Amino acid sequence: MTALSGIDSWTAFLADRDPPVLRHTAQAIASARERIDRINVREIAGIVLHDPMMTARVLRFSAAHRGRRQLQDLSTVEHAVMMLGVEPFFHHFAQLDVIEDHLKPQALLGLLQVIRRAQRAAHFALDWATWRCDLNSEEVAIAALLHDLAEMLLWCHAPDQALQIQALQKADHTLRSADAQSAVLGFPLHDLQAFVCRKWELPELLLTLMDDVWERPRVKNVKLAVDLARHTAHGWDDPALPDDFRAIATLMNIDEETLQVRLGLKKAGEEDARDA
Known part of the structure; x- marks a missing residue:
């Protein structure tokens, strides 16, 4: 790729390209197409x-x-597929670029780590939103899933820069992600993401939920899910986790013991059994 300078150039570069998809996704869509007369919108949304x-x-x-x-x-995939229709969906997404076909192993590993983190964040966000009786928990889950979209796009389309950012953070574990990104790109990825998402005209609600503003419970739900996925990416011993647990328990209006049971860190009644 040619050298880019400034956030406007980077926005145009990333926004003009369709995101590639995981090989598993392309295979699942191809398999679903063979059942086009029997498949429903919810199944398609689950694949997406x-x-x-x-x-x-x-x-x-x-x-x-x-x-x-x-x-x-x-603002939800299920509604988007429903409005598009099942047959038009398979027609429009018949040809999909596959991530694994384009990236070298080191860059592919970096991208897959971010995708796995996003999947975990979406899982946490959906669980908590459902517990909180959110009227549309899928919106919250999608916002968590796409919270680090610009980072994924960078790995896909500018892996050299993504690797440079990764190297800076490995060399200095105290370096904030935004500072490492600014050192390489000249701006943090959060700013780039806002420009790309607006260029793509993604739903305003999702942009709000991804904006890390703490006043609204739904935004907290997304932010805390993203934080927990990031802090547990390499295990459950990150020093930030006690603060995460307190904030999540407050959001869900439960005690921390109950939260840890929901997270699978403890079995129900484990504390009572030890105290008896």
Whole structure:
């Protein structure tokens, strides 16, 4: 790729490209196409939501092809597929670039680590939103899934820069992600993501939920899920976890023991059994 300078150039570079998808996603969609007369919208959405890149691709396509009478953004994949229709979905997404075919092993590993983190964040966010009786928990899960979309796009389309950022952070574990990104790119990825998402006309609600503003419970839900996924990426011994647990328990209005049971860190009644 040619050298890019400034956030506008980077926005144009990333926004002009369709995100590639995981090989598993492409295979699952091809298999689902063979059952086109029997498959339903929810099954298709389940395939899409397993892959943050495919999720972004579907929401981008939906926004670009929104009908004139459609006043509201489609902020969930299920609604987007429903409005598009099953047969048109398979027609429009018949040809998909596969991530594993384009990246060298080191860059592929870096991307897959971010995707796995995003999947875990979405799982946490959905569980907590459901517990909180959120009226649309899928929106919260999608916001967590796409929270680090710009980082994924960088690994896909500019792996050399992504590797440079990774090297800086490995050399200095106290270096904040935003500072490492600014050192390599000249700006943090959070800013780039906002520009790309607006270029793609992704739903305003999702942009708000991904913005890390702490005033609203749904935004807290997303932010805390992303934090927990990041802090547990290499195990459950990160020093930030006690603060995470306290904040999550407060959000869910439960005690920390109950939270750790929900997270699978303890079995129900484990503390009582030890105290008896």
